[in-house]
Amino acid sequence: MNLRLTRLDKLYYRLQAQHVCLNWAATEIAPMSGVVFELGLGHGRTYDHLRTRLPDREIHVFDREVDCIADCTPPDDRLWLGDVDKTLAAAQERFGGRVVLLHADLGTYEAERNEVIKEILRRRVPPLLAPGAIVLSDLPLVLEGASPLPLPDGAREGRYFLYRRSSSS
Amino acid sequence: MNLRLTRLDKLYYRLQAQHVCLNWAATEIAPMSGVVFELGLGHGRTYDHLRTRLPDREIHVFDREVDCIADCTPPDDRLWLGDVDKTLAAAQERFGGRVVLLHADLGTYEAERNEVIKEILRRRVPPLLAPGAIVLSDLPLVLEGASPLPLPDGAREGRYFLYRRSSSS
Ligand SMILES: C[S@@+](CC[C@H](N)C(=O)[O-])C[C@H]1O[C@@H](n2cnc3c(N)ncnc32)[C@H](O)[C@@H]1O
Numbered sequence: 001m002n003l004r005l006t007r008l009d010k011l012y013y014r015l016q017a018q019h020v021c022l023n024w025a026a027t028e029i030a031p032m033s034g035v036v037f038e039l040g041l042g043h044g045r046t047y048d049h050l051r052t053r054l055p056d057r058e059i060h061v062f063d064r065e066v067d068c069i070a071d072c073t074p075p076d077d078r079l080w081l082g083d084v085d086k087t088l089a090a091a092q093e094r095f096g097g098r099v100v101l102l103h104a105d106l107g108t109y110e111a112e113r114n115e116v117i118k119e120i121l122r123r124r125v126p127p128l129l130a131p132g133a134i135v136l137s138d139l140p141l142v143l144e145g146a147s148p149l150p151l152p153d154g155a156r157e158g159r160y161f162l163y164r165r166s167s168s169s
Numbered sequence: 170m171n172l173r174l175t176r177l178d179k180l181y182y183r184l185q186a187q188h189v190c191l192n193w194a195a196t197e198i199a200p201m202s203g204v205v206f207e208l209g210l211g212h213g214r215t216y217d218h219l220r221t222r223l224p225d226r227e228i229h230v231f232d233r234e235v236d237c238i239a240d241c242t243p244p245d246d247r248l249w250l251g252d253v254d255k256t257l258a259a260a261q262e263r264f265g266g267r268v269v270l271l272h273a274d275l276g277t278y279e280a281e282r283n284e285v286i287k288e289i290l291r292r293r294v295p296p297l298l299a300p301g302a303i304v305l306s307d308l309p310l311v312l313e314g315a316s317p318l319p320l321p322d323g324a325r326e327g328r329y330f331l332y333r334r335s336s337s338s
Pocket residue numbers: 039040041042043044045046047062063064065067082083084085105106107117
């Protein structure tokens with residue numbers, strides 16, 4: 001049967017790709033030193049996953065607001081509230097070139113809004129990345145100095161997007 | 170690594186089990202005649218999945234309200250609005266013994282509310298089922314005349330619940 005993707009298929013494949021990619025990335029960055037950036041706290045699901053898989057890693061979280069399940073609230077000194085265009089600019093002073101994993105999950109159902117986010121990330125993300133850093137995103141991105149990677153086994157291509165900054169700086 | 174399940178794990182495993190079980194059930198009921206009951210429309214994801222996988226099947230949908238994505242709204246004459254305790258009682262007159270697949274996704278985060286739902290389903294579901302009917306549920310159920318089945322390959326045990334009514338009536 002070759003059926004159109006249902007609403008259930010789409011959400012399921014998205015979560016599958018997110019789950020597989022986050023687990024893969026957590027292993028991949030193990031030998032690297034640096035911090036993790038989580039863009040889009042939302043209800044806190046992927047933040048909860050990252051902090052559980054990476055208990056010793058400093059994880060900084062960026063969102064406009066805190067709307068997460070109470071037990072998933074990040075500590076104050078690792079929470080950056082405001083538009084990511086502003087907060088990422090501010091974070092660059094401390095963390096430029098030191099981010100080894102950046103997960104961006106800022107997309108919405110509005111195509112126009114997504115274009116704005118992609119443009120912000122295109123400008124703000126590259127200066128943050130350490131050599132060899134991994135970027136995971138719900139939206140396809142253009143990132144100078146980084147190249148797209150195929151998704152790990154178990155994830156369907158096109159349901160999430162994966163990039164690696166080249167190892168030489 | 171033996172880590173606690175994260176919020177992401179839980180949602181992902183739930184969707185995985187739902188997806189695998191619904192696809193399995195759609196194939197399983199193919200040779201049987203009768204109708205499908207979807208309890209809990211919600212945003213319409215699993216309803217969209219069922220109507221896509223079972224285009225020729227009469228699917229009746231039960232919810233307290235319509236809060237789904239617009240293009241997932243069921244036709245008026247197959248939508249039963251109100252508390253399932255009342256609407257299932259009403260539906261029994263027309264569909265007693267004629268339901269070949271019943272999917273119940275009514276659970277909440279409130280344990281007490283879930284006990285009420287389980288009790289309603291314990292009373293209302295068995296008289297609806299055709300011989301050999303499949304029941305899928307987000308909550309574990311007790312259904313007279315039906316037995317639990319292991320989940321199909323690809324789903325994790327305990328993330329969804331599957332029952333079959335015995336074939337003899
Ligand atoms: C889909 S949710 C994130 C879900 C989260 N990763 C999870 O798995 O639970 C997207 C979040 O991005 C935030 N967001 C979207 N655009 C933003 C922006 N320009 N600046 C800051 N936060 C933004 C929203 O407030 C929302 O909480």
